[in-house]
Amino acid sequence: MPARIIVHLEPAAGRPPVPPPHTGPAVNAAFLAALRDAGEDALSAALHEIRPPKPFALTPLLDERDRRANASSKQVRFEIGILANSLTAPVLQALAATGDVRIARCQYKVAAIELAGAETFPDLLAGAASASRWTLRIATPVAFFTALEEGVRRVRLFPEPDWVFSDLYRKWNAFAPEVALGKATAQTITQNLEVADYRLTMGEYLLKAGVPPVRGSIGTISYRIADIRHTTAEGRAGLDALIRFSAYAGIGDRTTIGMGHTIPSTR
Structure with a gap:
């Protein structure tokens, strides 16, 4: 079932971090790390190694205007597109168990997990x-x-x-x-x-x-x-x-x- 999951982020502590201009690879690393930390080691490795077409898509860090997050951003998030029926449940469970994520040099806490859409x-x-x-x-x-x-x-x-x-x-x-x-x-x-x-x-x-x-x-x-x-x-x-x-x-x-x-x- 194709699904779209939004991971809303907040600063882990103190002043909001200023993300670098390019965060796509770092979001990918953070997503796979979240799966591993939640006990989904095999799934994380499979998603990394599988040849295209891969059953997921990601965004870099985005703000409330759907632009790259920067120092002026009021909100920060990344999104996950799920393409395979079997992937939605373990990804949601892993994200629900994730407290903090490190993306590039920025430390965030997960403020909310939103299932923004799901259709068979x-x-x-x-x-x-x-x-x-x-x-x-x-x-x-x-x-x-x-x-x-x-x-x-x-x-x-x-x-x-x-x-x-x-x-x-x-x-x-x-x-x-x-x-x-x-x-x-x-x-x-x-x-x-x-x-x-x-x-x-x-x-x-x-x-x-x-x-x-x-x-x-x-x-x-x-x-x-x-x-x-x-x-x-x-x-x-x-x-x-x-x-x-x-x-x-x-x-x-x-x-x-x-x-x-x-x-x-x-x-």
């Missing part, structure tokens, strides 16, 4: 509309990285529709084979989607300490079906379900360290 894959699909246009707000940089067999490793900054939806389609079918999206959705993704509008800027994101940050796109982007006559209601509903799924899965690469945190627009 069948419910996501049943609630999908036969829409033809969608808008995403991208809160943390999104990027797509070339594979080793594609030559020198490069970063593709623009969230092309076929990359975004194909990645969501792959994750959906990996974690929900019993309600797998079919050929009608796949064909629309690869042959009938285009960008309708965008307001994007470029931002930097740290993947690993000691390595220069990569670049990615932040802002809003709208996608639409280029020719609705060459689609089916099933295919359009599949796309709408994937947009809703993106709130849990994020988009693009490196979502487990906070890239591609996405907020779909409400209808």
Whole structure:
């Protein structure tokens, strides 16, 4: 069952700490440490070692404006997107047993754990509309990285529709084979989607300490079906379900360290 968990944080003591500009890898380390400390050593190791698609997504430290937490932030939190049915309960139990977390050089106490959303894959699909246009707000940089067999490793900054939806389609079918999206959705993704509008800027994101940050796109982007006559209601509903799924899965690469945190627009 896809779920979204928000971990609200407060200063552990004294003056609120000032987080560094890049906290994605540190949040990943803190999340896995919380699982280990709660007795979920095997789960923590499995989440670290498993090959993509991984069954979770994270955000860096964010504030009340969905921006990177900094000295002026009134609230600090990070979020966890759960993609696999079996993961929600142990993650919630582990977080409930977590008192303090250290993220980079900052010490926080867990103020509250909020289950902000949870929907089964069948419910996501049943609630999908036969829409033809969608808008995403991208809160943390999104990027797509070339594979080793594609030559020198490069970063593709623009969230092309076929990359975004194909990645969501792959994750959906990996974690929900019993309600797998079919050929009608796949064909629309690869042959009938285009960008309708965008307001994007470029931002930097740290993947690993000691390595220069990569670049990615932040802002809003709208996608639409280029020719609705060459689609089916099933295919359009599949796309709408994937947009809703993106709130849990994020988009693009490196979502487990906070890239591609996405907020779909409400209808």
